[in-house]
Amino acid sequence: MKYRTRPRRRTSLLAVVGLAAGMLLISPQPASAANLVKNPGFETDGADGMPYCWEKSGWGDNDFTFSTVADSHSGSKAMKVTLTRRADGDRKALITEDTTCAPVVAAGKQYDLGLWYKTTTPDAAITLFRHDTTAGWQYWTDLKTLDMAGSYTQATVRTPAVPAGTDRITWGVSVYGTGSATTDDYTMEQVSDPIPPATCTGTAEECANGKWTVLPTQNPVRSMHSVVLNNGKVLLIAGSGNSEENFNAGTFTSAVYDPANGTYKTIPTPKDMFCAGHVQLADGRVLVMSGNKAFPVAGGHGYEGYKDSYIFDPVTETYSKTNDLNDGHWYPSATELGNGDIISFGGLREDSSGSVTAERWSAAEQKWLPLYQVNQTWSFWGLYPSMILMQDGRLFYSGSHVFGNGTPGTGSAIYDYDANTTTAVSGLQKKDERDQSASVLLPPAQDQKVLTIGGGNIDSNPDANRLTDIIDLKAANPTYTVGPQVPQGTVDLGNGQVAETGNQGKMYVSAVLLPDGKVLETGGGLHNRANPVYEASIFDPATTTFDPVAADPEARGYHSSAFLLPDGRVMATGDNPGNGTWNHNVSIYTPPYLLKGTRPTITSVIDNEWVYGDTQRITVDRPIVKAELIRPAAVTHSSDPNQRFVDLPLSVDGNNVDLNVTSNPNLAPPGWYMLFAVDANGVPSVAKWVHLQGPSALATDTASAHVHSFADSLEGSVTKAGKKRVSQKVSTTISGCDRHYGTINVCVPTVFPDGVKKTTASRCAWLKKNDYGRLKVNGKDDPLGLDPNKDGVACGAKDLKHR
Numbered sequence: 001m002k003y004r005t006r007p008r009r010r011t012s013l014l015a016v017v018g019l020a021a022g023m024l025l026i027s028p029q030p031a032s033a034a035n036l037v038k039n040p041g042f043e044t045d046g047a048d049g050m051p052y053c054w055e056k057s058g059w060g061d062n063d064f065t066f067s068t069v070a071d072s073h074s075g076s077k078a079m080k081v082t083l084t085r086r087a088d089g090d091r092k093a094l095i096t097e098d099t100t101c102a103p104v105v106a107a108g109k110q111y112d113l114g115l116w117y118k119t120t121t122p123d124a125a126i127t128l129f130r131h132d133t134t135a136g137w138q139y140w141t142d143l144k145t146l147d148m149a150g151s152y153t154q155a156t157v158r159t160p161a162v163p164a165g166t167d168r169i170t171w172g173v174s175v176y177g178t179g180s181a182t183t184d185d186y187t188m189e190q191v192s193d194p195i196p197p198a199t200c201t202g203t204a205e206e207c208a209n210g211k212w213t214v215l216p217t218q219n220p221v222r223s224m225h226s227v228v229l230n231n232g233k234v235l236l237i238a239g240s241g242n243s244e245e246n247f248n249a250g251t252f253t254s255a256v257y258d259p260a261n262g263t264y265k266t267i268p269t270p271k272d273m274f275c276a277g278h279v280q281l282a283d284g285r286v287l288v289m290s291g292n293k294a295f296p297v298a299g300g301h302g303y304e305g306y307k308d309s310y311i312f313d314p315v316t317e318t319y320s321k322t323n324d325l326n327d328g329h330w331y332p333s334a335t336e337l338g339n340g341d342i343i344s345f346g347g348l349r350e351d352s353s354g355s356v357t358a359e360r361w362s363a364a365e366q367k368w369l370p371l372y373q374v375n376q377t378w379s380f381w382g383l384y385p386s387m388i389l390m391q392d393g394r395l396f397y398s399g400s401h402v403f404g405n406g407t408p409g410t411g412s413a414i415y416d417y418d419a420n421t422t423t424a425v426s427g428l429q430k431k432d433e434r435d436q437s438a439s440v441l442l443p444p445a446q447d448q449k450v451l452t453i454g455g456g457n458i459d460s461n462p463d464a465n466r467l468t469d470i471i472d473l474k475a476a477n478p479t480y481t482v483g484p485q486v487p488q489g490t491v492d493l494g495n496g497q498v499a500e501t502g503n504q505g506k507m508y509v510s511a512v513l514l515p516d517g518k519v520l521e522t523g524g525g526l527h528n529r530a531n532p533v534y535e536a537s538i539f540d541p542a543t544t545t546f547d548p549v550a551a552d553p554e555a556r557g558y559h560s561s562a563f564l565l566p567d568g569r570v571m572a573t574g575d576n577p578g579n580g581t582w583n584h585n586v587s588i589y590t591p592p593y594l595l596k597g598t599r600p601t602i603t604s605v606i607d608n609e610w611v612y613g614d615t616q617r618i619t620v621d622r623p624i625v626k627a628e629l630i631r632p633a634a635v636t637h638s639s640d641p642n643q644r645f646v647d648l649p650l651s652v653d654g655n656n657v658d659l660n661v662t663s664n665p666n667l668a669p670p671g672w673y674m675l676f677a678v679d680a681n682g683v684p685s686v687a688k689w690v691h692l693q694g695p696s697a698l699a700t701d702t703a704s705a706h707v708h709s710f711a712d713s714l715e716g717s718v719t720k721a722g723k724k725r726v727s728q729k730v731s732t733t734i735s736g737c738d739r740h741y742g743t744i745n746v747c748v749p750t751v752f753p754d755g756v757k758k759t760t761a762s763r764c765a766w767l768k769k770n771d772y773g774r775l776k777v778n779g780k781d782d783p784l785g786l787d788p789n790k791d792g793v794a795c796g797a798k799d800l801k802h803r
Helices: 204-209 244-249 760-769
Strands: 054-059 062-069 078-086 090-095 111-119 124-132 136-145 149-158 166-175 179-190 211-214 225-228 234-239 253-258 263-268 277-280 286-289 292-294 309-313 318-321 342-344 359-362 387-389 395-397 413-416 421-424 438-441 449-453 468-472 490-492 497-499 510-513 519-522 525-527 530-534 536-540 545-549 561-564 570-573 586-590 602-605 615-620 626-630 645-647 650-653 656-660 671-678 688-692 718-720
Touching: 054 062, 054 166, 062 090, 078 090, 078 166, 090 124, 111 124, 111 166, 136 149, 136 166, 136 656, 149 650, 166 179, 204 545, 225 277, 225 561, 263 318, 438 510, 519 570, 602 671, 602 688, 615 671
Parallel strands: 510 561
Antiparallel strands: 054 090, 062 078, 078 179, 090 166, 111 149, 111 179, 124 136, 124 166, 211 586, 225 234, 234 253, 253 263, 277 286, 286 309, 309 318, 342 359, 387 395, 395 413, 413 421, 421 718, 438 449, 449 468, 490 497, 490 530, 510 519, 519 536, 525 530, 536 545, 561 570, 570 586, 602 615, 615 656, 626 645, 626 671, 650 656, 671 688
């Protein structure tokens, strides 16, 4: 493989030399009226052998030289950076990080950068740093990988919009492979930004908050898994749909929804994929792992996960079997790595115990690897643990999970697969009340920030919370910091909707990345499979604020999901409250950006097969300010750890726009992506599908990913692999349901919400308000005291006489 998953050896960041004005040898070469770069051609000498306003920078284990050479594009001098040996890291000549030399920038503005270069290595990129007025200088992003060039070649690229709190930037060419880059004649100009007036095409309320539409055709299956396919259709997986009748009959279903015509096609499904794991493979097929082998038995075993695994083909719309997993995994994670492999943790085994076996799907061999070929910590990560791929190939466990308490300790961690070590990450609020919270890698993926939203605890059943936490994984020692609270909505407590009060928030949260670079959070419930919360808001990563918007009129609690469609709308489906019913209605959200007038159009994509570090040209019908790749959803139970928004820096020439693709597969794992172009009003185009190819696409190139040193000074406790073991014991009531009452798909809570007294009358009144109906008592045990007269029926008329 031609790229690294992460640096093996971590060293300090920038080795920087500052220059004093008193050390100048001759009068400095100024910036021109338009060009914001001082001494752009290196003609004015400075100190330490460097030109005025330029400094040596870089990190890692490598041998290097910086030299001012006569081999210039214009004038008499150019800058040459050479690496003769490299283990990791890079070297770069940067505009000096001080108030004299670093160009002043304005928040929200974009800047066109340009230079002339020659290279003897493909491992060179334009790299950007920014000065945060609070945190100081920090790495921002790589903008463009430079093609090898034996003669002077011009490179241009546009920055993203400058983040709030940034007052200066600096930039240069990073060399991260053996060879040299010679550069000259740097330019930097602010982009003029005439913004066409937005024209509201709806009501004032709709243009401010968007609108929801409930579709006339219902979802025909009880789907709890939603996967957006690379043809724009949506795979909706039900399996048994949490239905005892379907399970006993062996009736397992999926459906394919076509947003273009609003139709559903029911797909025969070979096993009960209820609560399986799933992820898109690099070729666009869907890998589905494990599922439900058996439902719980009152007083006996709990849920069981089988070892079977399948692939769904969007072309034939059929399932085919793969080799088996090494263990059963009901509720497993599924994360794609930078080489196209899939790694999976957690879930329940065939005997209902917790699985401590990590699984790895090999993209090269197209199979699950045998146990001895997979690194094992022998730890139980829980159910649907949210494992997010970091830019250097490590995994960030965000603390979002399903059912009950978080993992022991801080509840969040960084897992290094290669070293097989787990390092605790601190700061997550109420880590044992983040059951069915949502975690998302914020736009753009290059910023490496994760937002965790809401949650509760299905076992202790408190009011779900309003908490959010944000972590910057670029920091040397990342820790969660407190984010803004989720806005409150209304909640149905059984007697109609009332305003939430106090600290009431929601679990069962759906978080959806939007093409304007914001995040929609929607749906949820206040308690274990009860009390739907009607609230939605849009989170802006630039301002770290929530903006309340229109709420989905349909209940969206347990087994619901929401996800982005290629046309920029959001689809929401499902809801499976504890009384066993299912909401088949489907809602579509039209965000405010689709009500601001005409949308930009991508009129052509020259090539839809992309490779890492490439430059790809598109044409648009009018000016755009950004473009991005958004990975299509594969979501269930508030969990979609692969969801990501990857910025594509622009080089603009009228209606022709060159898009600069990251060289790092860990930022954008191989596969099919939705390509959006967005105008200055935040209005996105309809997406085009492009295929970002895996490592085999790099076979004819020596390019490697430009991976920066970050999260390299972790202070949390480090855990190495434990002793080999078979499983971890978990409660048979891990799902928060007391199976002594009702049928398999009915969830009478083991713990009732606060405010419900521990009396037969109070508990039965709550069950009645939540439409549980007649409940049979399974066996002779009555742990909740719902059948005092022992007639085998809970909450009968005679039972209610017992206070």
